Amino acid sequence: MEKREQTIEYFEGKDLPSVEYRELCKKAQEVLPDAYSIYSGFSVGAALLLENGEVITGTNQENAASPSGMCAERTALFYAGSRFPQVRVKALAIAAADRNGPVKAYVSPCGACRQVMAESIRRGGDFDVILCGEERSILLKASALLPFPFKM
Ligand SMILES: [Zn+2]
Numbered sequence: 001m002e003k004r005e006q007t008i009e010y011f012e013g014k015d016l017p018s019v020e021y022r023e024l025c026k027k028a029q030e031v032l033p034d035a036y037s038i039y040s041g042f043s044v045g046a047a048l049l050l051e052n053g054e055v056i057t058g059t060n061q062e063n064a065a066s067p068s069g070m071c072a073e074r075t076a077l078f079y080a081g082s083r084f085p086q087v088r089v090k091a092l093a094i095a096a097a098d099r100n101g102p103v104k105a106y107v108s109p110c111g112a113c114r115q116v117m118a119e120s121i122r123r124g125g126d127f128d129v130i131l132c133g134e135e136r137s138i139l140l141k142a143s144a145l146l147p148f149p150f151k152m
Pocket residue numbers: 071072073074109110111112113114
């Protein structure tokens with residue numbers, strides 16, 4: 001066997017590189033009050049920009065039987081896949097708030113959402129992911145979030 005390495009490239013800072021991405025983070029933050037997060041108190045908002053200009057938002061939807069809930073990212077990605085199956089994803093912004101308000105640092109998507117993002121890459125190609133924080137944000141490619149995704 002040979003040793004191999006995989007590195008990821010990402011950008012981190014207070015300012016995002018474009019107005020479009022700043023607006024996308026703003027949309028992810030604006031939907032936070034729509035999250036159904038009565039159990040955890042942790043609200044997540046996602047805003048998905050499609051290549052046709054459509055912006056699809058989603059929030060986490062918790063359930064008393066916790067596995068039955070759904071993350072904000074997958075809510076938005078599945079809706080986009082259902083409503084606009086031929087349109088590729090351009091960018092996904094993710095924002096979060098706890099019971100004290102918007103989180104200072106960014107939040108990162110869970111493993112299941114990363115696998116669903118990998119499927120979106122398969123459908124339409126790689127896209128940007130913006131982890132929006134009050135004090136700093138991260139910008140990276142969706143493919144960087146999950147090396148070696150499950151494939152059939
Ligand atoms: Zn998730």
